[in-house]
Amino acid sequence: MEQDEFWVLLFILGSVLLNWPILSLVAGGDETSRHFTILVYIVAVWFMIILFAYLFDRWTSN
């Protein structure tokens, strides 16, 4: 996979995961848990994107 393609793919993946309708699915649990879920979900996806970007940078640098 070309570098550009990976970055665009990651961007699209991040944009989809952090927007409607995926967010509405995550926020759709019972009243108490959903508040935690959405926060944890957003932070986790954010962090995973950073992790993937970091690993890809390491991989291409090597």
Add this chain to the structure above:
Amino acid sequence: MINPVLVLAAMVLYLLLLFGVAHYAERKRDQGKSIVSNPYVYALSFSVYATAWAFYGSVGRGATEGLGFLPIYLGPSLVMLLGWTIIRKMITISKEHRLATISDFISFRYGRSYVVGALVAIAILIVMTPYVALQLIAISESLTIISGRYHEILGVRRLIVAVLLGVFAIIFGTRHLDPLERHEGLIAAVAFESVVKLVAFLAAGLYITYGVFGGYGEIVSAIATNPDYSRLLDVDYVSWFSLTVMSSFAILFLPRQFHVMVVENSDEGHLKKVMWLFPLYMLLINLFVPAVAWGGLLLGTEGRADMFMVSIPISQGHELLGLLVFIGGTSAATAMVLVSAVTVGTMMLNDLEMPYIVRKIGKGKDLPSLILTLKRLNILLVLALGYLYSLLVGFPALVDIGLLSFLAACQLAPAALGGLYWKKGCRHGAVAGLVAGFFIWIYTGLLPTLVDSGWVSNDLILNGPFGIALLRPTALFGLQLDVWTHVFFWSILVNFTLYVLFSLIHEPTEEEKALADSFVDIYKICPRIETCPVLPFGESMVIRVGTVDELEGTVARYIGAERAKNVVELNLADLNTTRDGIDARQLFELRDRLEKTLTGSLGPSATRMIVEEEVAVKPVVEVIKETRPIYTLDPGKTYIIPEKAYEVFTDQITHGVEGLCITSSDPDEIRVRWHFTETPIVRLSHEKGRGERYIAPNNLPLLFITIKSFVESSKNSIILLDSLEELIEENASLVPESEVLDFVHALEDLSGKGRTRLLLQTRPEFVNKKLDSDINEARQLIFLLGPLSSYLFKVFAESLLKRLDEPARMVVMRDLAMMMETEKLFSGMRRPDEDVACDPEMGEIDEVPSGSAVKIDASARLSRWEFFAALRRLAKAIREVDPTFDLSDAAKPLMAKYGLNPIELRLAPGTTYVIEEDKPLKSLRVFSDLVGRGVEGLCISRYHPEKLMERYSLSPNRIIWLTQSAGVEPQYRHVETANFPRLSGMISDFLSKADEPLILLEGLGYLITQSNYESVLRFVQSQRDEVSLKKGILIIHIDPLALDTKERHRLESEMEILEVEDEKS
């Protein structure tokens, strides 16, 4: 509460610490040990995105909108993943063209448009003033919280901060005139501040989350179960999406982001680290925002929610933590103010002030100190406006300024992204989109925010202008959305639509097209080649000393003599050349680079003006006479006019044609004599201190650039060059012959593209052809004028000899010298008055070259046929030492360069050729091609002359139509039913009159049908002899299927077969 004096002192000390950091970074840079040129500092500098509005405003937004603050940081984190695609392209383009600001970037893309640049600069100044005010207010508000109200008369504390920041920005942001020179001190300070604000935020977040509360879980549970606050955990998906997109655009096009991303980039590779480091920074700085915002609500902390970061630690008795947060907030604010002041100041200079200065004030003055002073004043102006605005408007009206400025930056997105990826995007589209986008932004975004301050009536917002509900600013056409999504939707929709629509309707100019290509295809072409204009001249000739000096002098007027000299020397070293030895290609490259230096320092619009003023001559129309023009000259043609050149020229320019006169005479005398008033005159003169209207005669590249720029900026033009003869003769000893040759060829080529008429006034003796009228259309000047053909032979000979080793070359050169003395073929290369046949030995001694260069007499002349015959003779000599030598292959590049048909290498005068093919397509193509290149031709054909004129652009007086029709129009020459005596007479007449005649005879089958084979054969045999005697070339077309084998052989025995390649090959 902390003693206000102590807090103020701490702030001042912190700012002084920033001075220290910046100074240290600059010193390290001067020592060649940069602490800034690394990906981590580069990534930290991106965090200038997080201003006081982010530091305090995120918490405020979290407390009122819940998770709605997150998209403002998610968008940039996501779009940063496209950094390698978008930001890298922006960096490459900006570095290639030396673009210092986002307004320069956009205006340059759209034809270096002053309108576009000024529009963007004004809009950004309008947006940035309240944004800077917000930063100053944020500092004083947080100061008030930790130390109480103290000396707030006229915002003394804001004033102190503004003054200190102004001094800082001037010292570290304008040390040099070149805004593209990286500001390592400034960036070091910004990076340092990014660390400070992150540390402060994390410290306060950790304390509030785990010190005041029992962790994130406790806070979220409490909020979720509290009916007043539980809505804070809901997500408005429409708003979420629009804020994500809006902030994605903002990080790309906010002026301060452009500065740190593009201008301060030292290595594109650093971007890769930024692509994960910046999202990580965004994640960390937002990690505790919900906890602080909701914790503040749960604690019932007094004051504005925006200030919870400071007020919670203070209310909990942690004054030192409060002070740390205050310093963190100050960091966020000052970083933004510093970078924004520098970038907006540069924008104002480049896009608003410089065009005016160049046009009105700068004429003939040295401007460097004025420009630097202006740049500093601009920075102070930005800060002063921000300070004054902060006094006029309160904090409540400013909290939305952050989002409002993001929305303003979004208006640049269609023009900027379109410019990067869509070649059809043009200036009209950009202007239409920007104007409409900013108008809607003001109407739907800015006006509603001014209601609170009382500047705008609430009635306008509630009922619309004149009570028209459909035009309500916050619900345009009845669309009910949250205010930011509403502004974003309408402004981007209209902006984008108009940009596309106007771009499709309007055809971009040639300059815009070239710039669009250089933007969109930046990776497809080698910049060093692309930036160099198509070079019409050869590559290895030496330009006289002085050209570089002229360029340096122009640049020095704007950036200072010392710096101009340094820039020139650096570029010369980079080009691996010197002032004395620079060749034409390098000179063009140098000119291009110096233009970029000016673009970097003064902006694209001003540079364009300078280039137009200094180099080009502008096309102007004279007062038009009401009479009809006496002479008709076609665009795209070159005319040699020995006597009446000025009369013809004046006739044209007084009838609507834009003229350029190039002369070695006194321009004033010419104006008086011929009554020019407006038409520019360029004088060819070595005069020192010359301005735009004087060009040294041996500075052929500059002369060509001047003519080219004139031609390209005019749609209907004429050029008179009255001293080409002097130019060629004078330059014979000053510049290499090839440069003169290339200049003339390029000039004719420029004219031949149909853009102008070229008039050459020269003595008939200088033309190697008999001139039969007052106005003579000329083709291929390199064979027509003076010694150019022998220059051409020299260029070919040197190129062909280059491939031989030294001993072989010396042998061939000796042969060549001998040939020049003894063979009739080379008679043109001898002086007309010398008779070497009387003393061939002496001639040999004189002409045998002593060095490796081919020696040609300056007054030598070669006709077209002689030139090719000489080449063939030279090739024969080369083959004797190198049997593998192939003339066609070896001469191919030069033949193409000088517009010569390779078939001419095979055509020997006095020869009759036969081309075998079904229909005479190749025959006519070869014939018309040679006639188009200036060969005198006669076409004897079965085709109707009209058809030949239409398909092959042949002149009717050069066509003899073989026909038996009775009613032939009188303008067409024709021969009836195989009237061989008449046909022979016409051919003989043509052979006698033409210098180097070429005859095409097609329709042999028709002649045989009309008479008989034997008669036709006799006719061909007689013509062959005639052509042979008169040194013409006869080409006969034969359809091999129309004759039997015996007949064909008998015919072909009289001729040589000429193989012609297909058109495609």
